[in-house]
Amino acid sequence: MQSLTYIPDFQIVLTRRCAFDCGYCNFRRTATPVLPSKKQIVRLMQTARRLGAREITLVGGEGIAHLQEIVSTARYYGFASWFDYVKFVCETILDAGGPQQGRRPLLPRLEMGPVSLTDLVKLKPFLPVMTLLIHSADDGLQSRPAHAHAPQKTLSQRLAALELPGQLGIPTITGIMVGIGEERGSWERAAQAVTNLNKRMGHIQNFVIRPFYPLPYSAMAKQAPVSDEVLIDAVGVVRGVLDKKIMLTVELQHRPHLAAAAAKAGADDLGRFFLGDSDRLHFEMPESIEKMIADARAEGIEITERMPLTDNFIRRRELPQAVSMALARCRQGNDGKDGSSGHLEAIGM
Template sequence: MRPLRLRGAARLCDDSPRRRPPARLETSPLRNADSDASPASAPPSPGADRPRRGLRPSRTDVERWVGEIVSGVGADRSPELGRERAEALSRVLHDEAIRQIVCEGARAIKQARTGSRVTVSRNLFIPLTNLCRNRCTYCTFAKLPDSAEAHTYTVDEVAEVIRGGVATGCIEALMCLGDKPEIAYRSYREMLATRGLSSTTELLLEACRRTLEVGMLPHTNAGILSKEEMAALRPFNASMGLMLETTSRRLREKGMPHFHAPDKEPARRIAMHEEAGELKIPFTTGMLLGIGENDVERVDTLLTIRDLALRHGHVQEAIIQPFHPKPDTKMRDVPPLSDDEVVSWVALARLILPPEVHLQAPPNLGSDMLPRLIAAGVDDWGGVSPVTIDFINPEAPWPALRRLRDETVAAGFELFERGPVYPEWILGRPDFFDPQMRALLPRYANDEGYAQRANDQSDEEAA
């Protein structure tokens, strides 16, 4: 096979201005995870679970492997990057020349699937409740019931926010909320009872119904939901999602980020992904980078997402989300990944995941490296709101849509707005929508499936 040749665009992976990688905390267990820890799903090949001792491919090997993946895009069944090769690549991503090869391959896959188009969703972020039974050591979203910042929306409050979104041309309403606070807090259960509700899911259903009535399309990320709960929500949601985050069971051990987070048990999250696929729900998932997982666990997470997508065909997009340390959390002193690391894993994700799964990177978590992310295969910026903040990462403001468009164009691409469902799903996947939702979607999409708003605003007005 003819080797891939590097082009100027691929060098954006390395040549753009970037900050110096932070010093490692050599004594921190979060940054020195045991290399031999086993991932949650299928175990690695014998001996391949040692990130620093296994196969270390040459540049020629990498060119050949990447070339095989790229050349198969568009075939009935594209070649897959196997576990052993994926782990081997993860060991050499620090090599600048190899990173360029991987980025060029990722960009070629993006070009083959979506051409010059990069998408974004003009949305609202509604934190329906910020109470949560999990206590992840990196999270500032979850509040305790007695906190002055604790809040659970009424349906009327939801409607008021939605009206503001409609006025600024938003289509997608992201319903994001804590996991099952009624399990942990009696006061929350009592509050629900005063509203005539017995569960957070009932509140969510009411909020989604009202959102549709006012004129936006809900996308729900409510943490772990049962199959019955997802089935009840399906008619009132254009799409749903759950970040897989990681398949590492090690992060559930004492002293680790998910020790006090029962809903971060990988098996539970994988099971929900499976059930969403069985229900034919357009689904968003993704990986959280930099919370203490090692390279083997990252590869396993991406392979698990790939297997779920291939098995059920329901994964619309995968988000590669880098950890950002936040004040007043136990992980406030854990350094973030360097830009090079983030770009490397974005590109490797593009090589591992099915080409039809869109690859998303939140632009507010990498605002200084947007061209590098596009060069690494990103084809979607996710939800960007002209109205609400990112309640998960409140320290990171959304970029203005005008700036996002300008930077995307400067990188050689075009920015297209979408709703919570990608165009190819609206036009070609009718079986993934309840009849009621299937009838609604054309109101929000043009003939190509991209966003169409009744009250369209210019970028200057809306962001």
């Protein structure tokens, strides 16, 4: 039987401040809260755990470390810089769970664009995995709505940024967004570039194919979402080029009906299924996951939950002590033995 994996996730938006304005993103066009305090982070962690999340994705805009608002708030909380604050949040998540405490373990995942080598050194002891998407290998998007106001998203700059976590051996997730006006040939170029990088540095765990959805208030809000056919086509193109050691993920949270087609096209993983975020709980998600698993099984495909870091990947590297200990706690903990029954039932919803 063919197999696929997915990961239940909870997203915490640390800030929507961003130095750039990608056409498919609405961060620059929507209100942003003050950086969450420790009490708020702990409260959100408790919610994520009760929902049954495996990881917490920490999201922030790109190029914001020197913005006065960010620096001032970080200092108000007692941190010297933005990334000192981010380090604290990662450490808090890593330290907060385990069977001994009767709590489901959680791992943090960082998604806030390029990070300097100096700041990566600071984060590494408490950073299991980070996401840094290429978004596209089509530099023609620099003159189109997607990247007209995002000069940092040329292929050469993204690849240079991807090398930095590789220098420190930090497990990294990268990939592309499909349906933002890119040329079809750019999918293959992106996969080949990541393959070449991984052969040199070996730190890429997943290559993600993320379907475009128009977000309210974004510059591309009126553009149609990418079609199912184009999305599955991209999976096949990337699979034909991508290093077989790299897990190929296609994000299907909003298109679970495509699981079988994605598997046949060469996908290994269905990505994150968000059980909630800083703003709301996704009450419909557990039922959607259960239906997806049942429908796929009827077509001879087994879908199972996975850890944020896969065994095949971490077996090849030495991880920081705090990360290794958190992973060990994750392996020891089982659903139903940590005071939660998983998903929304755990909080009586």
